[in-house]
Structures are given as C-alpha cells and as structure tokens.
Amino acid sequence: MLEKFDNYQLLSKIATGGMAEIFLAKHVNSPVNSMPIAIKKVLKKYSDNPVLVKMFLAEARIICNISHENIVKIYDFGKFDDQYFIAMEYVFGQNLGAILEKVRERDLVMPLNLTIEIISAVLCGLDHAHNAQDRNGTFLNIVHLDMNPNNILISYEGKIKVVDFGIANANYTKKLKMDSGIQGTYAYLSPEQCMGKAVDRRSDVFSVGVILYEMLSGKPLYKQLENDMAIMNSILNDEIEPINELMPEIDPKLAKIVMKALEKDPNRRYATAMDMREDLQLIYNSLEFDPNSEMLPSFVKKLFPAHFIKMTKIIEQAQTEYLMDELFNNIGELEDIDLKEKQRVEEEVKQKEEEEKRKEKNKVFFSRLGLFSGIFAGLAVIFFILKFLFIDPDVEVDMVTVFSSPGGAQIFVNGEPTGKVTPASLQLELNKKYIIEFRKDDMIGGLEFTPTSENRQINMQLKQR
Numbered sequence: 001m002l003e004k005f006d007n008y009q010l011l012s013k014i015a016t017g018g019m020a021e022i023f024l025a026k027h028v029n030s031p032v033n034s035m036p037i038a039i040k041k042v043l044k045k046y047s048d049n050p051v052l053v054k055m056f057l058a059e060a061r062i063i064c065n066i067s068h069e070n071i072v073k074i075y076d077f078g079k080f081d082d083q084y085f086i087a088m089e090y091v092f093g094q095n096l097g098a099i100l101e102k103v104r105e106r107d108l109v110m111p112l113n114l115t116i117e118i119i120s121a122v123l124c125g126l127d128h129a130h131n132a133q134d135r136n137g138t139f140l141n142i143v144h145l146d147m148n149p150n151n152i153l154i155s156y157e158g159k160i161k162v163v164d165f166g167i168a169n170a171n172y173t174k175k176l177k178m179d180s181g182i183q184g185t186y187a188y189l190s191p192e193q194c195m196g197k198a199v200d201r202r203s204d205v206f207s208v209g210v211i212l213y214e215m216l217s218g219k220p221l222y223k224q225l226e227n228d229m230a231i232m233n234s235i236l237n238d239e240i241e242p243i244n245e246l247m248p249e250i251d252p253k254l255a256k257i258v259m260k261a262l263e264k265d266p267n268r269r270y271a272t273a274m275d276m277r278e279d280l281q282l283i284y285n286s287l288e289f290d291p292n293s294e295m296l297p298s299f300v301k302k303l304f305p306a307h308f309i310k311m312t313k314i315i316e317q318a319q320t321e322y323l324m325d326e327l328f329n330n331i332g333e334l335e336d337i338d339l340k341e342k343q344r345v346e347e348e349v350k351q352k353e354e355e356e357k358r359k360e361k362n363k364v365f366f367s368r369l370g371l372f373s374g375i376f377a378g379l380a381v382i383f384f385i386l387k388f389l390f391i392d393p394d395v396e397v398d399m400v401t402v403f404s405s406p407g408g409a410q411i412f413v414n415g416e417p418t419g420k421v422t423p424a425s426l427q428l429e430l431n432k433k434y435i436i437e438f439r440k441d442d443m444i445g446g447l448e449f450t451p452t453s454e455n456r457q458i459n460m461q462l463k464q465r
C-alpha cells in the first residue's frame with residue numbers, strides 16, 4: 001500500500017515521467033463503485049524549480065478550460081507536502097508509445113483502420129483545445145507542443161485521449177526543455193519549435209504527422225539519432241523520405257496527407273487539425289473492413305493481457321473496499337508486469353499441477369496395491385505392470401484468458417460453475433471442445449470453444465437474457 005497524499009490514497013504507481021510521477025489513486029471519500037483517478041505529482045527534486053512549477057501549473061490551468069472526450073479531464077490541482085499535484089481522470093489502458101513498442105516487438109502491424117481511428121480522435125481533441133476560449137470568450141491560443149505517442153492514452157474500452165499539456169501555450173518549448181534539464185521527446189518537435197520561433201496550432205499538426213508516419217511505416221522517423229541536438233538538426237535540415245517511397249503499397253491519397261502534415265513550412269501544412277482529420281476521414285470511409293467498435297479494445301487487450309487483468313483486480317478492490325491498509329499489500333509494481341513473466345508463472349503453475357496430478361494417480365494406485373497381499377501378490381504385481389503401462393499420456397493443458405464485456409460475469413464450463421468471474425484465466429485441455437457460458441445479472445453469453453496453441457483467448461460480448 002502506498003502512502004496517503006492530501007485527500008487521496010495512492011494505490012499503485014503508473015509511471016515516472018520526466019518531471020513527475022503518476023499514480024492510480026482514490027479520493028478518501030470516494031463512493032463505492034466510483035472509478036479511481038490518476039494523480040500526477042511533481043518529483044520532489046523539481047518542486048522548487050520555478051520554471052517547472054510554472055509549466056506544471058500552466059498545465060492544470062489549461063486543461064481546466066477544456067472539456068472534450070478526447071482530452072483527459074482534470075478534477076483538482078494543488079500543493080501538498082511541498083509537492084504540486086494534479087488529480088485527473090484515470091485512463092485504464094496504455095499509452096500509444098507502449099502499444100507501438102509492443103506491436104514492433106511482436107512483429108505485428110498496426111491495422112490501418114485503427115491507425116486512422118486513433119489519429120482522427122487525437123486531431124479532434126487537439127482541434128478542440130486549439131479553439132478553446134476562457135469564460136469571457138477570449139481565445140486561449142492553446143497549442144499542446146509536446147505531442148508524442150506517450151501523451152496519447154488508449155483505454156481498454158477503446159477511448160482515445162490526449163494528456164500532458166505540460167508545456168502547452170509556452171512559446172519557448174525548446175528553451176523550456178533545455179532549461180529544465182529534462183530529457184525531452186525531441187523527435188516530435190516541429191521545425192519552428194526547434195528554431196525557438198513563435199509557434200501556433202500547425203506545430204501540433206506537424207507532430208501528429210510524425211506520429212502518423214511512424215504508425216504507418218512501423219518505425220521511428222528520427223529516434224535513432226544519437227542525441228537531442230542531432231535530432232533537432234535533422235528535423236530542420238534533412239528531407240523526410242516520402243512515405244510512398246518507403247511504402248510503395250500505401251494509398252497515394254493517404255501518403256499525401258502524411259507528407260502535407262510534415263511540411264517544414266507551416267504555411268504549406270494543414271492550417272488546422274480539423275482539416276487534416278477531414279482528409280483522413282475520407283480515407284477511413286473508403287477502407288474495406290467490417291466496422292466494429294470492439295476492434296480497438298480487443299487489439300489493445302490482446303497486447304497487454306497481464307496488465308489488464310491485474311489492473312482490473314486493483315480497480316475492483318478499490319471500488320468495493322474502503323481503504324484497508326492490507327488491501328494492496330500483495331500487489332506489486334505495475335511497471336514490473338510483463339507478459340513473458342506471466343507466461344513463465346503460468347507455465348510453472350501448470351507444471352506443478354500436472355506433477356500433482358501424476359503424484360495423485362500414483363498414490364491412489366499404490367494405496368490400492370496395499371490392499372492386496374499374500375496369494376494376490378503375484379496378481380497385484382501383474383496389475384501394477386499393466387496399470388503402469390496404461391497410465392494416461394500427459395494431457396496438454398493450457399491457460400486460456402477469458403474476457404467479457406461487461407466484465408465481472410460468472411464463468412461456467414460445460415455447465416459447471418468455475419467459481420471465477422471475468423476477466424480470469426482457466427486451465428483447459430488443448431484441442432478439446434468446451435461449452436463456456438457467462439452470466440452477469442440479466443446478461444448472458446455462451447460459446448463453443450476449442451483451445452489450441454494459437455487460440456487461447458475468449459472475448460465475449462454479453463447480451464440481455
């Protein structure tokens with residue numbers, strides 16, 4: 001259990017960023033069933049750095065004025081124990097940077113429709129911020145200025161939100177990044193940011209262009225360079241390889257959109273985020289795929305099953321229990337979760353269970369053997385040999401991850417309750433047919449499922465009875 005912080009109970013650390021730490025937290029008086037929130041607090045070593053504190057408070061002030069489904073909402077900000085903090089909506093999911101890294105690691109490609117869906121939503125959020133006014137109707141001239149994949153959050157429900165307006169509206173990004181001593185994400189800066197010139201919303205269009213280029217091509221545009229100066233130099237002076245040369249199969253209209261966003265001269269770029277979104281929408285509408293609101297959620301869940309299950313449990317506990325100190329004792333740091341580790345643990349559990357089964361079989365057998373004596377001894381020995389010969393070959397069992405929407409449904413296998421609720425993992429035999437059923441309140445679902453080494457996940461959409 002982490003410490004209490006002001007009126008919040010910190011539940012688990014989500015990330016350590018450049019200047020701040022992000023925690024999953026709960027208001028001490030939050031009602032049962034309310035969703036936890038995220039707390040971002042300035043690292044202690046930066047708490048008396050006036051430049052950073054100014055940036056941090058600017059972030060809070062800026063997002064206070066914005067309410068849009070593609071921008072993370074802010075609930076509260078203040079100072080506690082000499083640390084500035086922001087309390088905001090928690091996005092239960094992953095940042096796009098982590099998603100793209102996992103996609104690369106697994107040699108997958110980001111489906112084109114999802115790429116456009118994500119970038120379009122980001123452009124919607126940004127456009128709203130760019131046009132934001134204060135209560136008196138004065139334009140706030142907000143520019144995000146730090147658009148990079150880590151500042152795009154995607155929830156396991158498929159919501160897409162922009163976060164981290166930490167340096168927004170400051171016309172001196174480069175100076176801020178340098179003065180603060182923070183290792184920045186220079187690879188997404190616009191040429192005008194690199195030159196320390198005045199910037200406007202078109203600077204965000206450029207950064208989104210870099211992200212789109214990377215999502216389509218599956219590799220970074222500038223990241224491989226050795227240091228920040230080299231990256232800025234490249235942004236200013238190097239020609240970007242036209243994406244249609246890198247990917248001859250790309251739709252020429254889409255290639256044009258990407259390269260227009262990446263024009264070095266802001267006057268040649270899209271004038272607004274919405275203009276770019278409209279062009280992307282035309283491409284999206286021309287794609288041939290079965291539109292399905294479950295595609296993005298299941299894509300992200302499949303990449304991070306361990307994180308999804310662990311966080312669901314933490315959130316459920318936080319929603320139903322009221323600040324018991326012991327509650328989170330056994331829940332480790334989230335950053336340590338890794339699918340390979342999960343598979344290793346599952347493998348160990350599987351082996352142990354198989355070992356137990358084998359022992360159990362042999363134990364039963366030997367105890368039977370003990371009943372026979374004297375004249376039956378010879379028969380018993382023959383029986384033993386026969387029995388030994390006919391022991392079942394090892395049945396291949398495997399872990400199957402089961403999700404349902406909504407979650408929290410009871411799981412039945414072949415008509416028998418398993419005592420588990422979604423999300424959960426079940427031990428099932430490979431290549432054997434099962435009937436899996438789900439029940440939650442008046443919602444039900446069911447399917448016939450045969451686990452194979454390729455197919456070890458169920459995503460069930462529940463329906464009204």
Ligand SMILES: Nc1ncnc2c1ncn2[C@@H]1O[C@H](COP(=O)(O)OP(=O)(O)O)[C@@H](O)[C@H]1O
Nearest residue numbers: 015017018019020022038089090091095150164
């Ligand atoms: N509201 C939130 N909900 C869930 N995760 C978040 C939230 N805010 C930030 N994070 C996670 O923490 C990371 C760092 O947060 P961010 O605000 O971008 O900090 P920094 O200013 O250090 O970059 C993000 O990339 C994201 O993974």
Ligand SMILES: [Mg+2]
Nearest residue numbers: 017150151164
């Ligand atoms: Mg960030």
